[in-house]
Amino acid sequence: MALSDSQVQKMKQKRETILEQATLMFAEHGYNDTTIAKVAKASGVSFGSVFTYFENKDQLFFAAVVEPLQVYAPKLLDFDPNARQPTQELWNMVAKHIKIFSSFGPYLRLVVQVIGYHNRFAEAFAELDAFHNTFRAKIGELVKNGQERGELQIQDAKYAATAYTSFLIGLRVNLIDSPDSQMWEQFVPFAMQLFGAKTD
Amino acid sequence: MALSDSQVQKMKQKRETILEQATLMFAEHGYNDTTIAKVAKASGVSFGSVFTYFENKDQLFFAAVVEPLQVYAPKLLDFDPNARQPTQELWNMVAKHIKIFSSFGPYLRLVVQVIGYHNRFAEAFAELDAFHNTFRAKIGELVKNGQERGELQIQDAKYAATAYTSFLIGLRVNLIDSPDSQMWEQFVPFAMQLFGAKTD
Amino acid sequence: MALSDSQVQKMKQKRETILEQATLMFAEHGYNDTTIAKVAKASGVSFGSVFTYFENKDQLFFAAVVEPLQVYAPKLLDFDPNARQPTQELWNMVAKHIKIFSSFGPYLRLVVQVIGYHNRFAEAFAELDAFHNTFRAKIGELVKNGQERGELQIQDAKYAATAYTSFLIGLRVNLIDSPDSQMWEQFVPFAMQLFGAKTD
Amino acid sequence: MALSDSQVQKMKQKRETILEQATLMFAEHGYNDTTIAKVAKASGVSFGSVFTYFENKDQLFFAAVVEPLQVYAPKLLDFDPNARQPTQELWNMVAKHIKIFSSFGPYLRLVVQVIGYHNRFAEAFAELDAFHNTFRAKIGELVKNGQERGELQIQDAKYAATAYTSFLIGLRVNLIDSPDSQMWEQFVPFAMQLFGAKTD
DNA sequence: GATGAATGAGAGTTCATTCAT
DNA sequence: TATGAATGAACTCTCATTCAT
Structure with a gap:
């Protein structure tokens, strides 16, 4: 029936x-x-x-890690790597990312666990890693764009992207108990510096 | 006897x-x-x-977290906040930190766990947190020194220090399986940018 | 469902x-x-x-000590302290008690343990002690009644009650392996003497 | 050497x-x-x-149970079963026993344990049981003597002795936390009644 | 004789998972 | 589909006992 x-x-x-x-x-x-x-x-x-x-506890965990990704991924990838004004786009992107990271604390702690025990949670890690690569690649493009337009210092764009995601995740780890978005906002300029934004 | x-x-x-x-x-x-x-x-x-x-498993864990701190702490704090050439000092410091962070991967994964479950591992977390504060404060001093000497952009030194330690810990999380020190070295310039080092 | x-x-x-x-x-x-x-x-x-x-072993033990009390207590308290013929009532009571004590050997050994380690088994002991006090008090009333009617020697009724319950528990300890009710019956007259029953 | x-x-x-x-x-x-x-x-x-x-824990326990017996036994047996004035002798004996029982509380709790778990502590129990038999026998003799001299009610002397030792051990169990010897003394008359001492 | 590090049998307890209702 | 009783693998920890020093 x-x-x-x-x-x-x-x-x-x-x-x-x-x-x-x-x-x-x-x-x-x-x-x-x-x-x-x-x-x-x-x-x-x-x-x-x-x-x-x-099915079992493992599956529940896997779902808890992977399903929210469907929700967050588009938000995190919502920027234009070919923007005409890359610095501006970058700033907007960073601001958005920081806002997101500051708000979904619990989920990110889960993410940190999966990364920490990627052997134990191999499948979930693979999903996260795949997204991370996509994420970094897209950021890298925007950085490259910025460099080509002379708005950013010349440096390896991939490394810059990795530096940036590391910075984000590190903030999340360090500011574990600070959902206070105002404090988080303070870190936008630092991210910009990471990208080699020229300080006039 | x-x-x-x-x-x-x-x-x-x-x-x-x-x-x-x-x-x-x-x-x-x-x-x-x-x-x-x-x-x-x-x-x-x-x-x-x-x-x-x-005494028991908890104590073993606590010892595993806290005892290495005695070893690593002095190494991480081994820089002069009042150096005459702050940028140079900063560069050396970052290089040293990156080297250390790249090498003691296992221990840092432990650290990430403790931070992630600071409620569960309250005592160990307290120790780490205390060190983190000391660490950030000393870095902040050096940054301020650099700013006063006109070598670094003016920005909140405390936030800069937090941004830096977040960057370090984030790198450790992201580069979980890369002990390859050469790759790690690539990130020194990014840290310098974080501090607002003037790119000539 | x-x-x-x-x-x-x-x-x-x-x-x-x-x-x-x-x-x-x-x-x-x-x-x-x-x-x-x-x-x-x-x-x-x-x-x-x-x-x-x-819930756990302690609770199991507690239940093993306390729950039978609900069953035995009414039986042990089943006598009339205001009986018109106190000596007769006393005799019946003793006979019943002896019968009960002779039959529930295992349980009473448990009771002896609890008393012996009342620090260890504090809660269970409290329950037993409460019953013991109720038990002695009611016996004391009957004894007093008997004294007032001139059927029993004048002596402190409370002590007599304590002497009696001691006698019962002592028998249980001494006759540890004798469920033989016939032997137990032999002790009824001794209990009566304890109460100061006048031997005509 | x-x-x-x-x-x-x-x-x-x-x-x-x-x-x-x-x-x-x-x-x-x-x-x-x-x-x-x-x-x-x-x-x-x-x-x-x-x-x-x-040798091991069992032997230690055995020694703890049996060795004090060498000390206490003579004291408990220190009365004359053939005394000319058996009631007087009985009174003295009871008074002495009560005094002893009131004072060596810890040891008697040990005794109660051994009796309670006589399967577990078979050897120690055998020693105690042997003494108990000797003890009861000697008391029985004095009781018989008293009966023959017409000072005590006629009743089975062995049962009287068992009733008495039960009474003693029961008191010890019930008055577990009362080393107060004055209270203990109150029980001497009850013991005498147990023996069928004629109340004038 | 005195010490205490080393060992491992054995206990209580937790919890994922199965499955009958 | 929803429930929760039943199960037992696996874990932490205790403690008597051995034995090298």
Whole structure:
């Protein structure tokens, strides 16, 4: 018997709730200290139900890492590498990135874990790594564009991109308990310097 | 009857071995996936012996995090904030830091974990945080010195220091599997830019 | 979906079985030499199931000590302190007590342990002590009644009650391996003497 | 090389100290919760030394139970079953017993344990049981003597003796935390009633 | 004789996962 | 689909005992 629309809807909602709670808990307490029972409780379902929506704990973790990527990736990639005014574009991009990074703390802690234990979480890491490469490549393009237009110092664009993503992730690690966006904003100019923006 | 010197020596050695193995495993597999039994095996002792040298697993972890700090801290702080040629001093400092960060990968992964779960590892985090503050403060001094001598752009020295340590830790996270020091060296100029070093 | 009635019934039964086996083993071998694994085996369940019914070993022990009290207490208190014929009532009471004490050997050994280590088993002891006080008080009333009616020697009723419960528990300790009720019956007259029953 | 007298003396002393501490701890915390390490610490010796004086933990426990018996037994048996004035003798005996029982609380808790787990502590129990039989027999003789002289009610002397020792041990269990000898003294008359002493 | 490092059997407990209801 | 009882692998930690010094 096919499920009614409202049923399907309800199930989607439930899955979503579980995933959200799982993300928060995985991020806060790590993989091992997050138990299925706790996630279930926080989600208002029986722990048996978690297995209805996710094959096992590993899959739940994988989903918690990879699915938000679908949401964040487009936002992070939302800039134009061929912009006419690359410095301006860069500034806007950095401001946006910083805003995003300052706000999705929990998820990024998850990301840091996956990177830290990339052997343990090989599949999830592969996804993140793939995005990271795409991300860096696109940033690199914009940097190159900026250099070609004489707005940025000449330096290896790929390294600059890596330096930049490192800076972002490092900020997230260091400012672990500071969701205060105003403080985060202070770091935009530093990112610009990293890119070799000419200081007039 | 007191223990003989050689006895004491042997014990020190054994403790050291256990701690080293523990550090490696904690860094590689995290706190939970590192079992006392595995550490013992890797160290060539019975698991009971681990408890001879460390009260419990938590203490072992704490020691693995805090003791190396005694070794690394002086090296990281080995620069002169009042140097006559601040830019030169800064460059040397960065080069040294990058070299150190590129080489003690395992330990830094441990550090990232502690920061990531600072609630879980509160005591260890407190130690790291204290060092981080000292570290940033001293870097900030050198930056200020550089600004006063007109060698660096004027910007908030504290933020610059934070940006720098974030950059370092972010590099360590991103370049998780690259001990290749030559690649790391490429990032020295970027750090200099972060500090607002004037590009002639 | 709630559990079916038969399910609930089965669980109650299982809990009961575990508790019974635990009581027997705690009584026979003491707290430490009674392992969860042994209790589980004796109860025909996996050791994990013991934790489904009891939070931990301490709780299991507590339940083994306290729950039977609900059963035995009413039986031990089943006499009338204001009886018209106090000596007769006393005799019946003693006979009943002796019968009960002779039969629930295992449980009483548990009780003796709790008293012996009342620091270790503080909560369980508190429960037993509370009952003991109630028990002695009610016996004291009957004794007083008997004295007032001139059937018993005048003596401190509270001490008499304590002497009596001591006698009972002492018999249980001494006759550790004698469930033989006939032998136990022999002690009824001694208890009566303790109460100062006048020997005509 | 033979040991000097003073050395022998010192060792005897050390053994004594260990045994005393062991008795106290076994009595207070039971066999399992009393560790060799704790006993050693309380005795001011290394735990290795405990094994110099006692083969193993079981032997230590055995010694703690049996050796004091050599001290207490003569005191408990110090009465004349053929006394000319049996009631008087009985009174004196009871008074002495009560005094002794009120004072050596820790040791008696040990005794209760051994009786409670006589399977576990079979050898120690055998010693205690043997003494108990001797003890009861001698008391029985005095009771019989009293009956023959018409001072005591006629009743089975052996049961009377058992009732009496039960009463004593029961008091010890019930008054676990009352070393207050004055309260203990109150129970002498009750013991006399147990023996069927004629109340004038 | 005295010491305490080394060992490992064995205990309690957690928790992912299965599966009957 | 939802539930939670049942299971047992795996982990940390304790402690009696051995034995080299």
